[in-house]
Amino acid sequence: MYSMVQAGSMGVPFVAVRGLLGTDILKNRPDFKVIANPFHGEEKVVVVPPIRPDVAVFHALKADRWGNAITPGLRDDLMMARAASRVVITAEEITEKELRRGDGVEDTFLPAIDVDAVVHLPRGAHPCACGALYKLDEAHLRKYMDAAQDEEKFKNYLHEYVLSVRDHQEYLQRVGLMKPSPEEKENV
């Protein structure tokens, strides 16, 4: 996987990967090929195609209006962003000041040149965690895991939390992270 994404980030048509031979992975991945190493006679080696997603979305701690962003922890986001054709950042906070590499020493810096769009989306990682800002919503993840066991339950889950949700504010209300606005209270 890493190799496939890295090949995507490099723009090469395929990449060689060590190991893999002798496993059942090759039997189930017709897109993985075994070739003779063109530089080393008899040696057999696996080659895999690049992964080039149409869109990659990253949730950031901070982003600026130019597209620079800081995502939590040390991650491979830069490689993934470069593999994708378009990159969207959702961010907890939009800063007025231009962000620089040094602004996220313990975190990952994504430069504006690799980013296409920025969206202000507080709590946007829910139900997952966002660095030190908030933790996993375990109760909600359990609800999701339970729903994922059963086709009907999953349809209900999708309806309740995705398809029938007007916007992010409403999503946050439904998962209990935000109180309804005053006008909506009147409607109840």
Next chain:
Amino acid sequence: MSDPVTVFTPEELMAVIISREVRDFETVGVGAASPIPAAGCILAEQLHASHATLIILGSQEYYPFPAGSSELHFLAQRGDLDLFFLSGLQMDRRGNINLHVLGDYSSPKMRLPGAYGSAMLYYMAHRVILFRSEHSRRTFVEKVDFVTAAGVTPENVYREGGPTLVITPKAILTWDKGAGEWVLEAVNPGSTVEDVQANTGFNLRVSPGVRMTPPPTERELSTLRTNVRPKLERIYPEFAWTKIRLDKK
């Protein structure tokens, strides 16, 4: 030498055995969901391997790279990783491990997260130690349902390293490269050769020099419970709290 201690958890025992396998000055990687190897490596660092470079996924303290876990992956592929740890839902006599499915691949009884790079790491780390806290006939099988990472290397394929040991609460198995199978090397405190064989789902050959694993020493256990525990707590809090005892001194 200090006196052996007789009261410890199976996880503590495995961590101590793992620590004895870590050599000073080497580069050691610990992957995701691997609290026992993490404990063992930190213990080794505290005892005899203070110059080892530890790379523990999920840790800030033991993470020497500027980017994510691809760093460990490619370091191993470059041939620079001395020791790595793998586990599997099933492991077999021929050194194969299964991290993919139970049952048939197209309609599995259980689907697991998958390879996580293990199909490459098993080839490219110089030494790979397999660990499993359940030593039973359902975990150690004659043939895994799906080969995620291969013990035996096909012809004309480059391999830097490969399997060396299996560590469980009951025993230490060692890899016989010539025969391409596991051999019982040592029996842990509380177990016997018969017990290990009865709980292994394949015909386990016994090494002519089979021995008893020396139990954890006072120094090993107290270091694990005092110095290692708080470091481990920052990576695997739940594990550290429940599996490593608090040293009452």
